[in-house]
Amino acid sequence: MRISVLDQSIATAGQPQGAAIRNTLELAKHCDTLGYHRFWVSEHHNHPTIVGTAPEILMAAIASNTPRIRVGSAGVMLPHYAPLKVAEQFRVLDALAPGRIDLGLGRAPGSDGRTAFALNPMANERPARFPNDVQDLMAWVHGEPLAEGHPFGTIEAMPKGETAPEMWILGSSFYGAQVAALFGLPYSFAWFFTNGQGGKQAIQIYRDQYKPSLRHPKPNAGICVWALAADTEEEAKFHYASRARWQLFRDRGVYLPLESPEDALAHDYSAADQARLDELQRAAMIGTGPQVADQIRELADDLGIDELAIVTWTQDEGARRKSYELLAKEFGLSSDAVERGKPVGVAAE
Numbered sequence: 001m002r003i004s005v006l007d008q009s010i011a012t013a014g015q016p017q018g019a020a021i022r023n024t025l026e027l028a029k030h031c032d033t034l035g036y037h038r039f040w041v042s043e044h045h046n047h048p049t050i051v052g053t054a055p056e057i058l059m060a061a062i063a064s065n066t067p068r069i070r071v072g073s074a075g076v077m078l079p080h081y082a083p084l085k086v087a088e089q090f091r092v093l094d095a096l097a098p099g100r101i102d103l104g105l106g107r108a109p110g111s112d113g114r115t116a117f118a119l120n121p122m123a124n125e126r127p128a129r130f131p132n133d134v135q136d137l138m139a140w141v142h143g144e145p146l147a148e149g150h151p152f153g154t155i156e157a158m159p160k161g162e163t164a165p166e167m168w169i170l171g172s173s174f175y176g177a178q179v180a181a182l183f184g185l186p187y188s189f190a191w192f193f194t195n196g197q198g199g200k201q202a203i204q205i206y207r208d209q210y211k212p213s214l215r216h217p218k219p220n221a222g223i224c225v226w227a228l229a230a231d232t233e234e235e236a237k238f239h240y241a242s243r244a245r246w247q248l249f250r251d252r253g254v255y256l257p258l259e260s261p262e263d264a265l266a267h268d269y270s271a272a273d274q275a276r277l278d279e280l281q282r283a284a285m286i287g288t289g290p291q292v293a294d295q296i297r298e299l300a301d302d303l304g305i306d307e308l309a310i311v312t313w314t315q316d317e318g319a320r321r322k323s324y325e326l327l328a329k330e331f332g333l334s335s336d337a338v339e340r341g342k343p344v345g346v347a348a349e
Contacts, residue, residue: 002222003036003307003309003328003333004036004037004040005028005309006040006041006042006074006309007040007041007042007052008050008052008313009023009041009050009058010313011049011050013256013257013259013260013263014260020051024052025058027039027317027321027324028062028066028069029062029065029066031069031324032069034333036069038072038309040075040102040104041055041072042055042074042075042110043073043075043077044110044111045115046112048256048257049255049256055075055076056076056093059071059101063097063100064097070100071093071097071100071101072102072103072104072165073102073104074106075106075170078105078107078126078134079107079109079120079130080119080123083134083136084136084140084152086137087137087141088158090141091160091165092159094161094164095159095161098163102166102167103165103167104167105134105167107171107176107179108172109123134169135147135183136150136152138185140155140157143156143160166186168188171187171190172189172194173198173202174202176202178205178206180206181210182209182211183213184211184212184215184216186221186222186307187219188221188223189203189222189224191299192226193224195283200302203305206221207221220307221304223300223303223307223308225285225296225299225308225309225311226243226312227296227312228286228323229287229288229291229292229293229327229330230287230288231288231322233287233288236292238261239315239319240261241261241264242258242259242264242313243258243314244264244284245264245277246258246259246313248273248277258313258314261316288326289330292327292330293327293331296308296310310324
């Protein structure tokens with residue numbers, strides 16, 4: 001099982017939003033040295049907490065500042081854009097870091113309805129064309145002919161090259177699993193987004209309906225989980241308080257920058273709020289490195305997955321980096337293993 005990272009460029013209270021972008025870049029460099037297989041960045045719009053709006057730009061910075069980790073989008077929300085433009089962006093990225101670029105695609109807007117229309121006036125129509133757009137994008141990314149009779153059949157995405165981005169379909173519903181299966185693409189389920197609801201069924205649908213492709217003869221299923229490790233269980237719970245308070249307000253439609261754990265714990269919560277916070281903590285993957293790694297392994301074994309990405313929010317950037325260090329150790333990751341010829345991000349035996 002390969003172990004990777006998703007970062008969402010989280011705004012924290014008292015810090016400029018630009019710091020979240022710079023923190024993402026620094027975390028990518030850190031995770032590269034730790035031996036993680038992929039580093040993916042998300043796309044959201046008009047969101048006060050998740051401020052990564054342009055993954056293709058952030059990916060260019062990450063790819064230019066890391067020597068070996070794969071760099072990807074998780075994902076590009078394709079209905080906002082013309083497939084040709086996305087293909088061109090990712091062909092340029094592949095030229096910057098040949099063979100290290102992942103193109104993760106999503107159908108959801110990553111925003112509210114009004115913002116979706118601001119990004120693309122055809123916001124109502126484009127999601128229905130998602131399979132067609134994926135098909136066109138696949139051809140342009142790989143320098144292959146479009147469908148016979150296609151009106152854009154003479155157009156090519158530049159720059160050409162010997163390598164190409166690896167395409168993924170990302171989702172939190174059965175629809176994305178079916179699209180990935182139809183085109184023979186890798187698929188990753190946003191487990192952290194749905195708290196696992198529907199995840200097992202989506203992965204099974206993907207495997208059952210999978211049509212082998214030239215590049216991917218077998219299905220490649222993955223998930224992304226939220227996890228936080230610390231030296232002690234108490235420390236992990238302390239840092240998790242920031243995330244729990246954010247989730248409490250998220251449930252009410254209020255999106256805030258991530259508060260410090262001290263501020264989050266100092267609030268006077270109602271009995272109902274405290275019960276919800278306790279429920280969130282019980283369900284979260286938090287604890288020591290061995291505790292969190294055991295939870296991850298148990299879930300991965302149950303699903304039989306091939307890849308797993310970890311997303312972690314903390315107001316303290318040092319605590320977040322430490323969490324990835326502890327989990328890298330538990331999974332036996334090492335950038336040295338890459339130089340010795342072992343697969344990137346695969347735990348040592």
